[in-house]
Amino acid sequence: MIHVKIRLFATLRENRDKETVIELSEGAAVKDILERLDISREDAAIILINGRGAKLDRILEDNDIVSIFPPLGGG
């Protein structure tokens, strides 16, 4: 098993913890987190693992920090 820290932002915090550690089986990917937390793919517009952009099929490693944002912008 691996442990991954999840950080959620903006509207994704509604009814969810803004930071949590979850346990996943070896070989789990980002999409498994979305499923576990009931976040749609459209709502996960920006995904960072350890501060770097990542895709849904990216395989997670123990102690990864995963930051997930809904579609957002500014400037």
Place this chain on the structure above:
Amino acid sequence: MNKFIRIDMTSLGVKIEETPEKYAGLGGRALTSSFVADEVKPTCHALGKNNKLIFAPGLLSGTSAPNSGRISVGAKSPLTGTIKESNSGGSFSQKMARMGIKALVIEGMPANDKFYVININMNSVTIDEAPPEILGGTGNYKAIEILSAKYGEKVGIAIAGPAGEYRLPTANISFKDPEGNIRSAGRGGLGAVMGSKKIKAIVIDDTGAGQVPIADLEKFRAASKVFAQALMSHPVSGQGLATYGTDVLINILNEAGGLPSYNFTAGRIDHNDNISGETLNATITDRGGDGKVSHGCHPGCIIKCSQWYPDKEGKYITSGFEYETIWALGADSGIKDLDDIAYIDRAMDDIGVDSIEIAVAVATAMDGGLLTWGDGKAVLDAVKQIAIPTPLGRILGGGTAVVGKVCGLYRVPVVKDQGIPAYDPRPVKGIGLTYATGTMGADHTSGYCIAGNILNVGAKIDPLKKDGQIEYARAMQIGTAAVDSTGMCLFVYFGIADSPDGYQALIDMINAQYGLSLTAADVDKLGESVLKTERAFNKAAGFTNAHDRLPEFFEYEPCPPHNVVWDFTPEEIDEVYNF
């Protein structure tokens, strides 16, 4: 729109001419930059008699097109020495357009020391002596109140604050918004140009003005509807900006390791929760009172990224409380209290200074030992000294480059003497190319590569790699120059970047208004031509490719947490303008 108003401050004369043929099809930045290139001597001193200041509404301003109320202001910049266009919300642009005024030009300078107010209405343009009670350190909030009482509550106002009167190169031009608060043409020191010409304020009253003529009203309405739908159906322009404001970027850039901190010595902070957009939203909601989570800076804005931030008792402190200001004071200067930052933001608006330039200068001053890291109360006091001005006020008001020199620093985040804004160019490489090559010094809004580097809007490019960044920075600068000419808020980009129909609708609105048949390729050509005009002015003013470089420290000081440096070669950087 056929009136071209020229005000000669040397003779205190007014001429209202027909718009010259060559400017008839231009608006906003395309018009201001063409005019400055045509009539301003590139080597002139920006605060001398040969500089000219021009105000122009965008092509679509004054119509019912959503978000089309931006006013462009142009001149040679006293901060950078380059050509400058700075645009702002407020009601000024739409009033000018409805009155049929294509441009307002101010030239020359009076021999005496008096300040003046230009008063424009449907019957006349007059040059009045400024009321003494708005001069000599009076803040913009009070001055706008006094001018509104004198000239009418609904008039539009452009004003140079105390910093503009003192001709400091960080002085902005502030515009009255629909509620009497302040929006700003912030960057490049155009308030100092206004002050040098002894114009304290310009008041515009559109009572009696008709509607902007539209060649094909039916087509215009249809296109406007499609455009509004594109903005509203995109999650960023339709929802995200209204909910969290631009400050939502604090957490995104912090997680991405690109949030410049403690004068660009790191890309991440620990106190992000104190200053984030999520906290801003929650604070406004909890405090209630005058607080508004969402607010439009000009009539017809449907994105509503602005907000009213109240104090603990619910009383209004400031509006238009932007990410860049909160970043520079919160992350780059280490101030951990959002209320402290809000009071400093209000003071900067009131004094009439660029809230990016001053806040970056504050962080640089902290690095240089002039101020203490994180001391918000001391910063507020120092910023207020600009209105007096004390020597410290003048130093801060001189901008980041001046502060860096005064403090003997090499880590001075400027390009062409303009402070680098809220995205570190080492881990977010696309924006670094924009900072380096933009025609107006370091300016994120001149080619917002954050969209495709970080936000996954319009493109998906790895911000830590060089691949694809040159072409992207070029395309973003060209597109932005075109959008800046329409009167549109730049944030419409979020709604149309991934929506071909929305983009086409923007072009269709221009075509319907002017009876044209422009294509997307024509719009690109307009953007290219604006950039080429601006670059030619800069070249004639003495700028070369060697000025298109980031400060050297970015090349040898790695930025944690990714520990990367700026690694584009000069030859690669020069490719951005190879078109």
